[in-house]
Amino acid sequence: MISLSKILNGVSIKQVIGSMDVTVHAVRFDSRQVVDGDLFVAVRGTLTDGHVFIDKAVALGAKIVVCEQLPQDLSGHITYIQVENAGFALGLIAANFYDNPSAKLKLVGVTGTNGKTTVATLLYKLFIELGFRVGLISTVQNKVNERVIESTHTTPDPISLNELLCEMVNSGCDYCFMEVSSHAVAQHRITGLSFVGGVFTNLTHDHLDFHKTFDAYLKAKKAFFDMLPKSAFALVNIDDKNGSVMLQNTDAYKKTYGLKNIADFKGRIVESHFNGMLMQIDTREVWIRLVGAFNAYNLLAVYSVAILLEQDTTRVLTILSRLTGAEGRFDTLVSGNGVIGIVDYAHTPDAVENVLRTIVDLRKNKEQIIAVLGCGGDRDKTKRPEMAAVAANLSDKVILTSDNPRSEDPQQIIREMEAGIPADKKRHVFSITDRYEAIKAAVHLAQPGDIVLIAGKGHEKYQEVMGEKRPFDDKAILKDLFKEVND
Numbered sequence: 001m002i003s004l005s006k007i008l009n010g011v012s013i014k015q016v017i018g019s020m021d022v023t024v025h026a027v028r029f030d031s032r033q034v035v036d037g038d039l040f041v042a043v044r045g046t047l048t049d050g051h052v053f054i055d056k057a058v059a060l061g062a063k064i065v066v067c068e069q070l071p072q073d074l075s076g077h078i079t080y081i082q083v084e085n086a087g088f089a090l091g092l093i094a095a096n097f098y099d100n101p102s103a104k105l106k107l108v109g110v111t112g113t114n115g116k117t118t119v120a121t122l123l124y125k126l127f128i129e130l131g132f133r134v135g136l137i138s139t140v141q142n143k144v145n146e147r148v149i150e151s152t153h154t155t156p157d158p159i160s161l162n163e164l165l166c167e168m169v170n171s172g173c174d175y176c177f178m179e180v181s182s183h184a185v186a187q188h189r190i191t192g193l194s195f196v197g198g199v200f201t202n203l204t205h206d207h208l209d210f211h212k213t214f215d216a217y218l219k220a221k222k223a224f225f226d227m228l229p230k231s232a233f234a235l236v237n238i239d240d241k242n243g244s245v246m247l248q249n250t251d252a253y254k255k256t257y258g259l260k261n262i263a264d265f266k267g268r269i270v271e272s273h274f275n276g277m278l279m280q281i282d283t284r285e286v287w288i289r290l291v292g293a294f295n296a297y298n299l300l301a302v303y304s305v306a307i308l309l310e311q312d313t314t315r316v317l318t319i320l321s322r323l324t325g326a327e328g329r330f331d332t333l334v335s336g337n338g339v340i341g342i343v344d345y346a347h348t349p350d351a352v353e354n355v356l357r358t359i360v361d362l363r364k365n366k367e368q369i370i371a372v373l374g375c376g377g378d379r380d381k382t383k384r385p386e387m388a389a390v391a392a393n394l395s396d397k398v399i400l401t402s403d404n405p406r407s408e409d410p411q412q413i414i415r416e417m418e419a420g421i422p423a424d425k426k427r428h429v430f431s432i433t434d435r436y437e438a439i440k441a442a443v444h445l446a447q448p449g450d451i452v453l454i455a456g457k458g459h460e461k462y463q464e465v466m467g468e469k470r471p472f473d474d475k476a477i478l479k480d481l482f483k484e485v486n487d
């Protein structure tokens, strides 16, 4: 239990109606979870407006209501706090409720269209190996040191987020590495957190269903750097054309990394192979177990953060050379007859292009590249034709299929992908709605030495159809099909 005045610390209040002399049992932003004695924050969302549920929250026992607009009928025994922006207030309230856990460890946030999970996960693994107790908040999983906590979002809502950080503090974590999605910045999920550093990986096409324009998407990412304090570092990929934009208005101290441009942390790929690459980082050479130029960027970002957090260069490089990436990212499997299967989470045009270019560059002769991919339902529709076009241009055969159709008609999603296929590539592109059948067809089409890329779902263990998550695991399916083909 915590006093109302303590929980409102930092919140800009327009008006208070009722007593301030009350204590708070729990903070809720979903009326369905309210129980007696709770504080309910009414947030305007994308589907509905929390203000509609104020009466319901009060009926369920909420004693304090934080809102932007006061309800017409006020209950005498309730305290109403009117604020300018309830989402913003919720961020601060959640942090205060858990006694600002982010300030009690070193929190580093990673943002960008692609590479967040990879960078945050590698940082987590590196700092564990360096001997620290570490937390991780990511798309694949959250971790409180060794304990795994299931992840539902890339960046959780402010209450779950501060609760997680609080658990990390209680279990003695020194560091936490977290992904900061653009949704999280725009919806104030990270408001009220104290970061010691922020990392920007890159910015390409994604999430326009939510942000509407690329400029709004860029501004959401930039707002993360704008909130960093002077004591934090702002580390950006300077080879990305928006890297320097992220630094324009930040108070944090500015650091850059890159493979092409002059940077504070400079890397170079010396050799590339299917099982790893030799990189030069600053003046040192290091073999790493990740594949592809995009992963050279990720690794350089990880190295740079470690040095900015004052870790020893030699120890960092020694550990980095042993680390493997995040689950379902360029995950390679070879069949008994020599077909190379790659499961990857590429779900943007840029990611599909990066992964396929890596494969094109690494194949020895003219082995076929067969790509299987779909696009998520109820998400950015404009990336559908682009992803299909990139896949058709860089693969020998493409099988378009389903990837979490959610509430949409899977065949309609595939039709929207088909619209992006250039006329001269159409005869190499097939559409098979059932993802299992699509993967099976790719495996049957492949000859020894060929490469089958299964993109878009990576670590996901489900296919989401009409609100139902049905078990589905690309890697397990590929493994079984590889066995079948060889038997």
Ligand SMILES: CC(=O)N[C@H]1[C@@H](OP(=O)(O)OP(=O)(O)OC[C@H]2O[C@@H](n3ccc(=O)[nH]c3=O)[C@H](O)[C@@H]2O)O[C@H](CO)[C@@H](O)[C@@H]1O[C@H](C)C(=O)N[C@@H](C)C(=O)N[C@H](CCC(=O)O)C(=O)O
Pocket (backbone or CB within 6 Å): 029, 030, 031, 032, 042, 043, 044, 045, 046, 047, 048, 049, 050, 051, 053, 139, 152, 153, 154, 155, 156, 157, 158, 181, 182, 183, 184, 187, 210
């Ligand atoms: C589009 C989006 O980001 N939605 C998130 C948002 O919900 P919302 O704005 O749609 O909320 P809403 O349904 O309109 O409701 C408005 C308010 O009314 C409340 N409410 C609603 C109904 C009711 O009966 N009572 C009630 O009080 C809701 O709790 C909410 O506070 O806020 C919720 C709480 O934080 C999130 O769970 C929810 O994530 C949805 C499920 C989602 O799918 N989000 C994805 C797109 C997402 O967040 N992705 C990013 C990036 C992914 C990546 O690139 O890696 C992520 O960080 O995961």
Ligand SMILES: Nc1ncnc2c1ncn2[C@@H]1O[C@H](COP(=O)(O)OP(=O)(O)OP(=O)(O)O)[C@@H](O)[C@H]1O
Pocket (backbone or CB within 6 Å): 112, 113, 114, 115, 116, 117, 118, 119, 139, 154, 179, 201, 202, 294, 295, 297, 298, 326, 328, 329, 330, 344, 345, 346, 347, 350, 351, 352, 354, 355, 458
């Ligand atoms: N630095 C990078 N630049 C471009 N593409 C990348 C980069 N790193 C990874 N990718 C591609 O993007 C995919 C997703 O990578 P990762 O999960 O690390 O990104 P993310 O930013 O966490 O994605 P999400 O927004 O879905 O959480 C990978 O499977 C790979 O295809």
Ligand SMILES: N[C@H](CCC[C@H](N)C(=O)O)C(=O)O
Pocket (backbone or CB within 6 Å): 139, 154, 347, 375, 376, 377, 379, 403, 404, 456, 457, 460
């Ligand atoms: N986390 C990302 C990627 C999901 C990838 C794909 N499997 C899909 O369901 O669209 C998102 O919410 O956009």
Ligand SMILES: [Mg+2]
Pocket (backbone or CB within 6 Å): 116, 117, 118, 138, 139, 140, 154, 179
């Ligand atoms: Mg992620």
